[in-house]
Amino acid sequence: MATATVDAARALDKAVSGEAMGSQAAYATLRDLCDTFGHRFAGSPGERGAATFLLERLRAYGLEGVTAESFRYTGWVRGSESLDVLEPLHVRMRALALPYCPAGEVEAELRWVGDGEADDYAAAGAAQGALRGAIVMSAAETAGRGAGRASSHRREKYMRAVTAGAAAYLYVNQNPGDMPVTGGLPGGGKGPAPIPGLGLTFETGEQLRRWQERSTVRLRLSVTASFPEVESSNIYADLPADSASPSAQELVVAGGHYDSHDISPGALDNGAGTVITLEAARVLASIARERGRGFARRLRFCFFAAEEIGLLGSWEYVRRHREELDRVRFMLNLDTSGRGFPGNEALVLTGIPELLPYYAGATEQMGYPVEVRNRFSSASDHFPFAMNGVPTGGIGQTQLAASALNGLVGRGWGHTPADTLDKANPKSLQSAATVTARLLLHTAQAEDWPAHHRAPEQVEQQLADAGMLEALKLSGRWPPPR
């Protein structure tokens, strides 16, 4: 690049950095979001209220094409749940029905299957019928129990219980602190999951496990829930490109889900990603306004609904915007970003190795080197884009920070009643919003861009390399829905 171009790019990056670091808007917005709407569960009044709030903010920030795209599906509304120990003594334990848990009552013996990985189920005699009719219990997170061990998602652990003929499934938080854990079951958006599933606290799980080591444990669980037809909306808005740019038709997409679980305001998951997206939109729109034109590519800021029950919003988005996906240079997902401390940010790419040295070099040149990793994952809104061949990544935490995050494993306070505003660190949000805005600016402006879209057979190879293809085929999620 010519010196003048380099200088102009630096000046623009500095303007964006200054605007982002000079503002506490991200935390202030998170406070509004959490304290005004309560939880934002898919299809709930809180989710609808948050949608209106986002539309108003995007208009106030001067974004264009501010849009709400609604879609309908079968919702889930929590009724009541109880878990009673009948043997070895009578006591009621704390438990949460997992979203899309069917209503019903089950009384059966408990079987503990450790981490709930495939080899744990095998050792428990799943194939020989040893779990048939039982209430099966496993750890929620397979963390910290031997490096390199497979670590399955909740749905896989649950489906192993279903396949083994279990009558119900219990899912145990691995973080102490009397926090029952939640997380959607298969069936999200369609109807009841095959068998009841409940989330327990670490302490309840430990008590049940100790009893089971010495005697028979009999449990009775009872759940009520309803499945009304509901509506949710994806929200998005654009910062149009400089009309003189030869790449004005291309897009850079950023965003995350704004729904939460129904047991807390989801301050970190994903209030944090929501306000970081909003703040990046504010900062970049304000710098574009100052210079009197947009950037080389269109920036789109997305807020997906109904992620927690199975990525319903982002699947709906890619379905409606399919003809545009070839023009999406990069999709940056913001889910539980900005946790922990400022400077923890990492860019986690979704099976796009050619971007590893690229972003490592780009952030080094920005004077703010960011850890860049490459790990294909399916559990958030980048996934429908990745399944359609779009290069994607997300803002997460450095490996060191993620492993030491307040001494908690996995999602930490996420998916528990403790995911509240007091866990958010204003400076971490500010720092993550700054990194996000700078990365988006760079990605929208850069003339050099080594990443390419994947053809379907290449996506299939990415999934095979990540060890995910068989599970996706078994659950009917590959090939992806059209």
Ligand SMILES: [Zn+2]
């Ligand atoms: Zn999330």
